[in-house]
Amino acid sequence: MEDRVRARITIDFTGMMESLQNQNGFSEAKLQSLQKVLDEAQTALLIRWKAGEIDFSKLLVSMKNQLSEISEYANAVSSKFDNFVVLGIGGSALGPLAVHQALNHYYYNELPPEKRGHRPRFYVMDNIDPVRFSELLQMLDPSKTLFNVISKSGNTSETMAQFLIVRDTLRRVCGDSYAEHIVVTTDKEKGNLLPIALTEGYQRFVIPAGIGGRFSELTPVGLLAAAICGIDVHRLLEGALEMDQWIRETQGVFSNPAQLRAALALLSWQKGKNISVFMPYADGLKTMADWYAQLWAESLGKRYDRQGRVVHVGQTPVKALGVTDQHSQVQLYAEGPDDKVITFVVVEKFKETQEIPIDMKLPEDIRFLGGKTLDELLWAEQKATEYALTLAGRQHQKILLPRLDAYSVGQLLLLLEWETAYMGELLNINAFDQPGVEEGKNGTYALMGRNGYEAKKHEIEEYGKTRYSLNG
Numbered sequence: 001m002e003d004r005v006r007a008r009i010t011i012d013f014t015g016m017m018e019s020l021q022n023q024n025g026f027s028e029a030k031l032q033s034l035q036k037v038l039d040e041a042q043t044a045l046l047i048r049w050k051a052g053e054i055d056f057s058k059l060l061v062s063m064k065n066q067l068s069e070i071s072e073y074a075n076a077v078s079s080k081f082d083n084f085v086v087l088g089i090g091g092s093a094l095g096p097l098a099v100h101q102a103l104n105h106y107y108y109n110e111l112p113p114e115k116r117g118h119r120p121r122f123y124v125m126d127n128i129d130p131v132r133f134s135e136l137l138q139m140l141d142p143s144k145t146l147f148n149v150i151s152k153s154g155n156t157s158e159t160m161a162q163f164l165i166v167r168d169t170l171r172r173v174c175g176d177s178y179a180e181h182i183v184v185t186t187d188k189e190k191g192n193l194l195p196i197a198l199t200e201g202y203q204r205f206v207i208p209a210g211i212g213g214r215f216s217e218l219t220p221v222g223l224l225a226a227a228i229c230g231i232d233v234h235r236l237l238e239g240a241l242e243m244d245q246w247i248r249e250t251q252g253v254f255s256n257p258a259q260l261r262a263a264l265a266l267l268s269w270q271k272g273k274n275i276s277v278f279m280p281y282a283d284g285l286k287t288m289a290d291w292y293a294q295l296w297a298e299s300l301g302k303r304y305d306r307q308g309r310v311v312h313v314g315q316t317p318v319k320a321l322g323v324t325d326q327h328s329q330v331q332l333y334a335e336g337p338d339d340k341v342i343t344f345v346v347v348e349k350f351k352e353t354q355e356i357p358i359d360m361k362l363p364e365d366i367r368f369l370g371g372k373t374l375d376e377l378l379w380a381e382q383k384a385t386e387y388a389l390t391l392a393g394r395q396h397q398k399i400l401l402p403r404l405d406a407y408s409v410g411q412l413l414l415l416l417e418w419e420t421a422y423m424g425e426l427l428n429i430n431a432f433d434q435p436g437v438e439e440g441k442n443g444t445y446a447l448m449g450r451n452g453y454e455a456k457k458h459e460i461e462e463y464g465k466t467r468y469s470l471n472g
C-alpha cells in the first residue's frame, strides 16, 4: 500500500550560508539584494512563457489532462510486451531513466514478471555504441518488444540510426505487424520522424511546442515510460505541480526554494565556484545526477548573453554518489581547489531498511555497528561528510526528500528546472537553447556524407591532415 504522505521537500542551506558569511564582503543583505533581480527574472520568464516559450505550470496542467490517454495506452501494451525499449539521447533518455531508477525496484529487470506487476522489462538505449546495441538486439526477442522512439526534433542522427536498425529488424521478424512494435514521441508538426510515423501508422505521442529535451521529462517523453513500468504518474505530476505552485506564488528569496538555490549558485559562481557537484545519498538517484548534469550544463553553459556579448558563463556539473564517492572524490572536495559547491540530496525515510547484526564477540572496531541500520550508517556518513566539508570551509547545501516516492521526485524535478530557469535569467543568458552543439552535429553530417555539407567535409579533412600523435 503506497504511503500517501505529501510532505514538501526541504532545502537546508546552512552549509552555504556559513561558508559565504566567512567570505569577505558577503552578507545576508547581499543575498536579499538579489531579490529585485529575481523578481525581474520571474517577470521576464512569465512574459516569454506567455508569448509561447516553455511554461512549466501550463505544461503540467495540460499533461494532467492527457494522463488518461497515456495510462490507457500504457495499460494496453504493458501486458502485451515482455520488453519496453526507449531509443533516444540526452533529454529524450535521461529523464525516463532517472525516474525509473528512482521509483522502481533497483533490480526491476531481474525480477520475475509477477514481482513487477507483469510489466515489461525496461531498457534505455541512449548511445550508439555498436557493441551494446548489437548485444541488446541479440538479447531481446523483437517480437515481444515495444520500442519507443523519442526525439523532440525528430532529426537526431543517433536516434534515427537506432530507429532505422530496429525498424529493419522488426520488419524481418514481425512482417506486416512491425508497426505495432513502435511508438513515437516527437513534435506535433516538425521533424523527419513525424511523417514516417504518420505514413507507417505508428502510435504517436506529442512533445508540446516550446519544450526542449532537458525540460521534457514530465511530458509523454517520461510519463509514457513511467506509466508502462508501473510508476504512479498522477503523483509524479501532483508533486511537480505542488513545487511549481510553491515557487510561482512565493515572494522572497529566503522562502522560495528555486530562487534561493539560484541566488546562492550565482553568488558562489561569482566567487570562483565553477563546479556544481550533485551528490545524492540514494542509489535510486544516481541517474538523477545525470539528468541534472544535462539540465545545468546545456542550459547555462553559454558564450553569448541576451544582448549578444561574449560572456562564456556556466558552472560545470559533476555527478557523485553518496556514500560511494566519499571513497573516491571527497578527498578532492575537502582538500583540492576550492572551486566547488556541493548539493547533497538526502532521503529522510527509505522504503526498506537493513539491520546490522549484533555480535558481542567481535572487536569494538566493528562491533559498534551492530544493532544499527544501514540507513543510520548512511545518514551518519552524510552528516559527517557535510561537517568535514564545513570544517574545510567548503560550500554545500542539502535537499531533503521526505521519501523517495513519485510525489517527492515530481517536486525535485520541478525545483531543479525552475532553479535552472532563474539561473539563466541571473546570468542574462538564454537557458533554453543549445547552439554550442550545432557545430559538432554539422560536422557529423558532413563526415557521414549528407548532401549540402561538402564544404564542411573538406574543412574537417584539412584539419585532420596535421596530427600530433604517438603510436609506439
Ligand SMILES: O=P(O)(O)OC[C@H]1O[C@](O)(CO)[C@@H](O)[C@@H]1O
Binding pocket: 089, 090, 091, 092, 150, 151, 152, 153, 154, 155, 156, 159, 212, 213, 214, 298, 434, 437
Ligand atoms: O530529442 P532530440 O531532438 O532527439 O534531442 C536529443 C538531445 O540533443 C540535444 O538537442 C543536444 O544535441 C539535446 O538538447 C537533446 O536533449
